[in-house]
Amino acid sequence: MNSPDSWILALSWLDRLIEAVRSPSYNLKVIYLGVTSLGLAAGVCGCFLLFRKRSLLSDTIGHSTLPGVCIAFLLFARWGSGGKSFIALMIGALITGWLSVRAVQWIKNNSKIKEDAALAIPLTVLYGLGVVLLSVVQDSNLNLQGSSGLEYYLFGMVASMIQAEAIMLAIVSLGALTVISLFFKELNCLSFDEDFVASQGLPHRWLDEVLMLTCLTVTIAGLQTVGLLMIMAAFIIPPATARLWTDSMPWTLAIAGFVGATGALIGAIASAVIFRLPAGAAIILASALLFGFSMLFGSRKGWVVRQLKVARLEKRLSENQLLRDLFDRLEAQQKVRLLAGLDFSRDLAQVSLPVHDILKDRGWSQRKERSVARSLSSQNLLKFERGDCVQLTTQGLERAIAVARTHRLTELYLIEHADVAPARVHQYVEKIEEITNPEIASDIHQLFSNELEQALIPAEPHRGGDTS
């Protein structure tokens, strides 16, 4: 690894990277324009494919273009002016790509074959045909001029992108975005609830057709850049990434477009810097990095956000448990039953309670106990006293009562309405407390409102016995 050669190689890559980013040549600028347009359009179109559960359709289209490309090449080599005309190749790709979309629909409508297989059959058959034709085209005996460039369609190549191609990509992208913004309202509705669109008398089949044609066009336009084997990723990864950040469709489109464009740009730069690195692969890997980053840090469903939520929930649960324990002790020690309307708070808040025996019952570590108590004290819910004792403040007592009340009512509910044995109910409620949201709590309070006219808070049901 440390041979001078590899150092020189790495240094030359670095050199070219700096050049590609800071002062790109005209050729590079052309490439950047092309790939960014493509990434943007594919990302935005991909959102609708994703929500219509049609993501894999782009894969079928991609693979199915190979025979079209080869046939167009052969025809052009025979009757054209010779060499490659990318317009001719694209028309070929468009035709077989469109055929594959029709074939998927036909198979789905006319046989018992399900969607996944219906997508796979045209994909494999047409791709197989394409591979056969490709080997014919590249047969050295035929000696067809320009046939060596055809494998770029498989893995993608941006280095050879000419200005006309880049402009074509930009125009296709602009066209796709225009169509989507014109019909955004309806396409959004179609992706959410197709039956509703149909019942409204909106032209849902026509809208579906527009969407498919738009995606088809973008796929074909991007073939040579990303390569037909991997073009689907340009449609899938950006929307999946956007989903991790937002809950609004316009933002999903914007973020998917951004991720698509950024991924494509990074990939194109990498491909320009590293000799023979297929652009398609580089673009996909760059987008995948953005996806990975979003999996970790995404604001909606990212790992970090989830961990924070869990930690917050755990903290609140522990606080409630400690408050409830303190209240139980208080109740036992003072031998009181709290009645509605009684002004209890002033007196009871003054009582000191030892913390260490709670520690024993809960099986908490001392550290956990300390941190929970400290958090409660920072919210001004309890005060530390001398000799490992604590005292609830008036607010602390209020929250403790509320928590204990809901807890015991839930226990009562389980015993009376769900036939849970009183001795076993405690273990359920420990779990149920985690899922008792304010709505459920208020339902339970409602349920017992008659019986509770007197007692503000019932006795611990599973201990039993001491009801007045």
Add this chain to the structure above:
Amino acid sequence: MPDSNCLNVNHLTVCYDRKPALWEAQVSIPQGTMTGIVGPNGAGKSTFLKAILDLIPATSGSVKFFGEDYRKVRHRIAYVPQRESVDWDYPISAREVVVMGRYRSIGLFRRVSREDRRKADEALDRVGMLDRADSQIGSLSGGQQQRVFLARALVQEADLYLMDEPFAGIDATTERVILELMRDLRESGASLVCVHHDLPTVADYFDHLVLLNLRVVASGAMNEVFTREQLTQCYGGRLDLLSKLADSLAKLEALRS
């Protein structure tokens, strides 16, 4: 020509994969009523609604709303699909879903106006969901989602509401809200047709009834139709024969094609 019936269905037959799911359905529903469509699982209740709305093709038969073809009176009809029929993870807020009910009157290429949003909020308020208007729909409970769907139908300001299982899998609050709202709508002259799954509540909720089991077993006013004999006929075992017939018919058709 005005018609006192909001819905007339004549000899409606629907097939799935060549297998009849609904045979020669014959139903008339008067205006200003609340009609329940009841029957066992797989009896073709949802199929019936979808077929009269042209969402699935009918093999034969005719359907008239207010004496007219569906295409002519579409604006007078609101459809509330089954809650399970959509992906609730979709990135959309409750208000945006309700605004969809206005899309037809807004028209292509036009933007949603402030007036449309106000109507959506009004409808959300009527179903008690205004405070959750900006929530992503997936974060709502099943009952709340159903209420959002109902609000989307309300903004269409229709004369006939067709609902597919509006009471399925919802909480008591939602059930009360929906029922009150449906009664209000009836008071104001609208008609409601609901697929319903819960026999014990049918007689309380509705004033008209259609008993369905691959065919229309009975239909008419609640007290005439909700009888032991009719229910046994609808839910009883002797329909085995009809579904067997449907199976063999499907096989025959498959051979022919």
